[in-house]
Amino acid sequence: MLKSYPLISLSFAFFLLLSNSSNALSQDNLTSLNKITFDLSGISADGLVGSSNNLRSIDYEFCIPRDEQFLSEIIAIDPIIQYYPHSRGRIGCNNNEYLCIGNTHNPKWKEILQAIAKLDYVKKIAQTDWE
Template sequence: MPAAVLLLVQGAALSIQHRVAVAESGDQTMPIAMPLSTPAPTPASAVIGFDLAALDEHGLIGPQDGKRAVDYEYCIPNHQQALDEVLAIDPSARVMAGSPGRIGCSEAQWLVLGNTHQPGFRDVLHQLARLAFVRRIEQAVFE
């Protein structure tokens, strides 16, 4: 009997992998499932650094007589493929190459600005947050 078997289970959106080891105890065998070292995807709520629940259905925040959109910023790798992925998701995206922004993009990254005053803003932000190269999305504050 083998000491370990690899079991791969795939869901619609992501793969979950477990190593299944068989521990022998006398005449009985008992399966033991252990997660592999592949990290789980970061939930969008951990990447988005501001409260989406505070925004209305139009992507605006504030009192009735003073509503405004929320501007946000994030960093992407400084190559066209990453930018193309972002632009396919977020029509409000504007690249500010060479600026670190408040979020602190490195020289190997481009700063991207967007805003919530667009149809489907919640879905846009969740899709951006699921991109492997987007680590944080923070509210942009302009002075």
């Protein structure tokens, strides 16, 4: 006759639940990070790239629907985001979208980018190349 081990069964079930939820969370993070089309690996904790005598931040752009509610949400995430209602940008915003431009020169640059990328209405975040 087999013995029943309810505590072990319960512990195993709890472990499976945590494993599945963390997989869903990490999959969600991967999906949102895939919206960012430039390499983040070379950006320092201060949000800068380059050699010690030539440091600079990375500017990035994305489109949001032309709606004050969405704009307010973006500004709440990063108050220094600039938006341009009459510019398409290199990313190609349409007439029903605002072009938004931010940069990484912020100690919380990674959290800001991740928060923006998690928004359903942001489809792509691309590096801005000024010419």
